[in-house]
Amino acid sequence: MHIRISHETRYIYDTPPKGVIQTLRLTPRNHDGQYVTHWRIGVSADCRLDRQEDAFGNISHAFTADGPFDELVVTVEGDVETRDTGGLVRDAIERFPPALFLRETPLTTADEAIRTLAQAARAQAPDNDLKVLHALLNSLNETMTFDNNPTQTSTTAAESFALKRGVCQDLTHIFVAAARSINIPARYIGGYYQRNDLIDQDAGHAWAEAYVPDLGWVAFDPTHGVCPTESHIRVAAALDYLGAAPVRGTRYGGGGEALGVTIRIEQAAMQSQN
Amino acid sequence: MSVAFDEMTLPDGSVRPAYSGLKEWLGSLPPDILDLRRREAEVIFRRTGITFAVYGEADAAERLIPFDVLPRIISKMEWETLRRGLEQRVRTINAYIKDIYGRRDILRAGIVPEDLIFQNPVFRPEMNGQKVPHDIYVHVAGIDVVRVDADTFYVLEDNARTPSGVSYMLENREIMMRLFPELFSRHRVAPVEHYADELLATLKSVAPLTSSADPVVVLLSPGIYNSAYYEHSFLADKLGIELVEGRDLLIKGEVVYMRTTEGLKRVDVIYRRIDDDFLDPLAFRPDSALGVPGLMAAYQAGNVTLSNAVGTGIADDKAVYSYMPEITKFYLGEEPILKNVPTWRCREPEHLKYVLDHLDELVVKEVHGSGGYGMPIGPRADKATIATFRAKVKSNPRNFIAQPTLALSTCPTCVDEGIAPRHVDLRPFVLTGSDKIRIVPGGLTRVALQKGSLVVNSSQGGGTKDTWVLDT
Numbered sequence: 001m002h003i004r005i006s007h008e009t010r011y012i013y014d015t016p017p018k019g020v021i022q023t024l025r026l027t028p029r030n031h032d033g034q035y036v037t038h039w040r041i042g043v044s045a046d047c048r049l050d051r052q053e054d055a056f057g058n059i060s061h062a063f064t065a066d067g068p069f070d071e072l073v074v075t076v077e078g079d080v081e082t083r084d085t086g087g088l089v090r091d092a093i094e095r096f097p098p099a100l101f102l103r104e105t106p107l108t109t110a111d112e113a114i115r116t117l118a119q120a121a122r123a124q125a126p127d128n129d130l131k132v133l134h135a136l137l138n139s140l141n142e143t144m145t146f147d148n149n150p151t152q153t154s155t156t157a158a159e160s161f162a163l164k165r166g167v168c169q170d171l172t173h174i175f176v177a178a179a180r181s182i183n184i185p186a187r188y189i190g191g192y193y194q195r196n197d198l199i200d201q202d203a204g205h206a207w208a209e210a211y212v213p214d215l216g217w218v219a220f221d222p223t224h225g226v227c228p229t230e231s232h233i234r235v236a237a238a239l240d241y242l243g244a245a246p247v248r249g250t251r252y253g254g255g256g257e258a259l260g261v262t263i264r265i266e267q268a269a270m271q272s273q274n
Numbered sequence: 275m276s277v278a279f280d281e282m283t284l285p286d287g288s289v290r291p292a293y294s295g296l297k298e299w300l301g302s303l304p305p306d307i308l309d310l311r312r313r314e315a316e317v318i319f320r321r322t323g324i325t326f327a328v329y330g331e332a333d334a335a336e337r338l339i340p341f342d343v344l345p346r347i348i349s350k351m352e353w354e355t356l357r358r359g360l361e362q363r364v365r366t367i368n369a370y371i372k373d374i375y376g377r378r379d380i381l382r383a384g385i386v387p388e389d390l391i392f393q394n395p396v397f398r399p400e401m402n403g404q405k406v407p408h409d410i411y412v413h414v415a416g417i418d419v420v421r422v423d424a425d426t427f428y429v430l431e432d433n434a435r436t437p438s439g440v441s442y443m444l445e446n447r448e449i450m451m452r453l454f455p456e457l458f459s460r461h462r463v464a465p466v467e468h469y470a471d472e473l474l475a476t477l478k479s480v481a482p483l484t485s486s487a488d489p490v491v492v493l494l495s496p497g498i499y500n501s502a503y504y505e506h507s508f509l510a511d512k513l514g515i516e517l518v519e520g521r522d523l524l525i526k527g528e529v530v531y532m533r534t535t536e537g538l539k540r541v542d543v544i545y546r547r548i549d550d551d552f553l554d555p556l557a558f559r560p561d562s563a564l565g566v567p568g569l570m571a572a573y574q575a576g577n578v579t580l581s582n583a584v585g586t587g588i589a590d591d592k593a594v595y596s597y598m599p600e601i602t603k604f605y606l607g608e609e610p611i612l613k614n615v616p617t618w619r620c621r622e623p624e625h626l627k628y629v630l631d632h633l634d635e636l637v638v639k640e641v642h643g644s645g646g647y648g649m650p651i652g653p654r655a656d657k658a659t660i661a662t663f664r665a666k667v668k669s670n671p672r673n674f675i676a677q678p679t680l681a682l683s684t685c686p687t688c689v690d691e692g693i694a695p696r697h698v699d700l701r702p703f704v705l706t707g708s709d710k711i712r713i714v715p716g717g718l719t720r721v722a723l724q725k726g727s728l729v730v731n732s733s734q735g736g737g738t739k740d741t742w743v744l745d746t
Binding site for chain 2: 019021022023048050052054055056060062064066095096097099100102103104154239242243248249250252
């Protein structure tokens, strides 16, 4: 499928800041299931974008911009060719062996309730990690209610699971924490999700990948209860949201900041005419 | 437990040569003079303001670390062995950290278990594949050494993150020279006063290759609420460098600048006394107000040296400690000069069984703990404490190691009842630059002031002594 993405992050300031510094993880890389044909990042302020590869192999851009300015806009535009691989993620950039992804982080620490959830999934197929992960995917999809009110970016897996509510980030954290607690390496993926019913979206998407011996990394989307398909565009992989966050930044001075995110994701024509 | 080795007096009553001058001098002193000097020392310390905040004591935010006026004396020959052992230890640590964040040969060779690294909170994935200037990670190490007999020194603990205590080493020497000039005239004591010059030379030597011929070095402190703030300001002053906090630095285009009254000034080396977690809210804890946003990106771009490097905790973790002899052989192909204390790793079932069966004679330590908290000394612990620890160890074995109770050596110490032997350890400071390794002779001697106590930590009532390495 050919997917076209435009993603705008706009900060509007009541009092202009003296400067802004940000790290962006907004650039997808290729793997077996996706090929990036075109991608560009722009920042409204006058600045240099320094491109780096982070420890997980994600492409990041860092910039510092001198104010004052009333608003700051980060724009991303690109085209990605995707195909359905049944959730298998092959030929992605790997900088660590799977064992690293057993590591707990503050956002993905399994509490008793999450461990119980994981063990219940394990009990359904003691010797088959793939079945265990599918059981986990289904039970999360059933027990959790999608709700963007009660949680924030700093909400932990345990907090969200106790509420039985959360957004894709929270569901992914719970999935990852549960998998790791039963010794299955798992990681957090930040990206985009193309939907036929909704072209203009107000947030990116997140899902998980887990490592299954003999298969490799397999993706699971607990928000939709499916393995990702050609509709998922994978941007960044990390231990949790913090490592894959599209934007991490701060400003010097200024105040009264309003943030607006608009993301347009559409299936493009089979052939572009240019 | 066997009788401890006393560094001054042998069991037959004879005095070891290094201490003969001290012994003679003590015999010639008029009565009460030591007590007088002791009180003078305390007055001086209070006036200079050298204090130490003790965590967990609400009523005593800051207090003096007791200072003992009798020096701890090390002979030239003993120091020579120690020095070679310390150099070897720190060369090992640097080679090991480079490998852990690089090729990971030691994991492939199966010498250190993979999960001990990857699941360790002090391992920093962000450092993976990251080059650091001159391939040196630990520029300032504090290696805690204890002695059990005339010939044997053990490394008790490596401190490869932000080791503190060197200000006491320097202050102790200064005060001793003021109080007892006649005692110095009877000995040839190797100087320590050049530590600040050595540290500055080390830090400048590891500046990024792109920096100017005279690199700008700053000391980054978490601020006045940190227990070691006194040391931060003391060292910055001795080194003649700026003492800064996170808000004094900023990043522009992946370069670090310091705000000064004359505008922005580029910074090449940051001697940071802030933990990894708080260094950069854009890379680590997002709620840290102590760090510098964007610092890691500047570091990754190779534009600044952080001293010590990020992620060096993977070398001084207590669980990793037990592998140090194998790690030394792996990288250097040498036998360790300084011994490791035999260590049982509770993560291994056979070791765990031994530990649980011998809890009353072992020292059990939390793998990630420091400062002597929650660390029962087996033979001295009561039954209830041992039972509590048994349950703790059983519930999470990989969080614990255990070691035999060592009979730490003793040194003569001024206490209420006169001069009596007290247990000591030693923290020498090892500086690793791109040109060479520098070690100021001696280090910080810590002494357990309670009779029979083996806990030398200043947070639990330990004191300090001036440490003399004799030049002849």
